[in-house]
Amino acid sequence: MNPWEATHPVSLEKAKEKIECDFPSLKPVGVKACGSGFDHTVYEVNGEFVFRFPRRQLGYEAMQFESRMLKSLDRISFDGGFEYPKPVFYQEAEGDDYPYVGFTNVKGSVLTEETDTDLLHQHAEELGNFLKKLHTLPVGEIDADPDHLQRLSTKLRKHHFHDIASQSAPVIPELLYKKLIHYIEQLEEWENVSGNTPLHGDLHPKNMIVRNGRLSGIIDWGDAHIGHPAVDLSVGYACMTPEVRTLFFNAYGEVDERTQELARFKAVFIMTVLVRYAKNTEDKDVLRWGLAGLEKSLS
Template identity: 80%
Template sequence: MNPWEATHPVSLEKAKDKIERAFPHLKPIRIQACGTGFDHTVYEVNSAYVFRFPRRQLGYEAMQYENRMLGSLVKLNFDGGFQYPKPVFYKEAEGDDYPYVGFTTIKGNVLTEETDTDLLHQHAGELGVFLKQLHALPADQIDADTDHLHRLSSKRRKKHFYDIAQESSAAIPEPLFEKLLHYIEQLEEWENPTGNVPLHGDLHPKNMIVQGGRLTGIIDWGDAHIGHPAVDLSIGYACMTPAVRSVFFENYGEIDERTKELARFKAVFIMTVLVRYAKNTQDEDVLRWGLAGLKKSLR
């Protein structure tokens, strides 16, 4: 079975029917597809809300994490300079279907649809400030779990990392692939580091919204958790060249070399995952950003 295949697909017609029955005050709804992610099918409703329907079990779990984290951010009046979805609607499961949620919409398009893979360079400082403020929120007031997936453990992920790289090899130019293999082979094995800051948890180009050529919002908080800041700081390696990366870190604040090493590891890993996803789904947009991210993160 394709790992990205939906076990619970929700067509536009089915989504429209479910939303109108659950929230009749929205009728007559105007609905259009926004796209399909790893774990969710997404529709925009009445140009004001985005409804997310889990496509598989991991999507259902991610939806719960996301709803809890975003609810916490709203309660704390968090404003880091970029928009994030605000929870508005929640519908419990019906029959074999999963529950689903509705958030305020963030206008624009997904970053991977942009041709300029250096677009985030203009936002290096702003992203550093955004993450500095997010990570400074009081963890005891955030409804989120600790990192049970060991996202930064090279010891747990090294073999899987190598397997993903091999599966992606046909989509990666040979010189870049050799560089990736060398990085994995030379990778030391360490346990997952401890951390106690609130995190987005999955900050990469498919989870960012652009309008008018500028970054406007951060979406898909389904991997939100309490953990090590390097998980989020990986965006500085995945989408920025070394010179721009220094601006990002200057605005975030002082971090040690170990944190930078962990952030690079996360970036190389997630960019390889994106390339595999793009190869399996024949998504040329994601492939473009995944390959650009590998080049940047290995520099």
């Protein structure tokens, strides 16, 4: 079975039927497909809301994490300079169906649809400031769990990392692939590094929204958790060249060498995952950004 295949697919027709039944105040419901991610099928409703339906068990769990985090941010009126979704509608599970959630619509296009893979360079300082504000929020006011997935453990992920790279090899240029394999093979093995920071948890190009050529929103908070800031700071490696990365880190604040090493690992890992996803789904847009991200994060 394809690892990205939905165990709980929700067609446009089914989504429309469910939303009209569960939320009659939205009638007449106009539904437009927004695409699918790793874990959710997403529909725009009446141009104002985005409804996310879990495609599989991991999507259901991510939806719970996302709802809790976004409710926390909304409650404390967090303003990091970019839009983020606000949960408005929630429908409990019915039969074998998962629950689903409707959020305010962060309008625009997904960053991976942009041809310019250097687009975030103009936002280096803004992103640094956004993460600085997010990471300094009082932990006691954030409803999120610790990092149970051990996202920064190379001891846990190194073997799997090598497998993902091998599966991605057919779509990675030869010299870049050799560079990737060398990075993985020389990677030291360490246990997960814990932290006490509120995190987005999955800050990569498929989870960013662009409007009028500029970054405008941060979406998909399904990996939100309390952990080490390197998880989010990885965006500086995945989407920026070294000279621009310096501006990003300067805006964020002092970042020690160990945190930078962890951030690079997270960036190389998630970009390799994106490349494999793009290969399996034949998504040329994601492949373009994934390959560009590997080049940047390995430089």
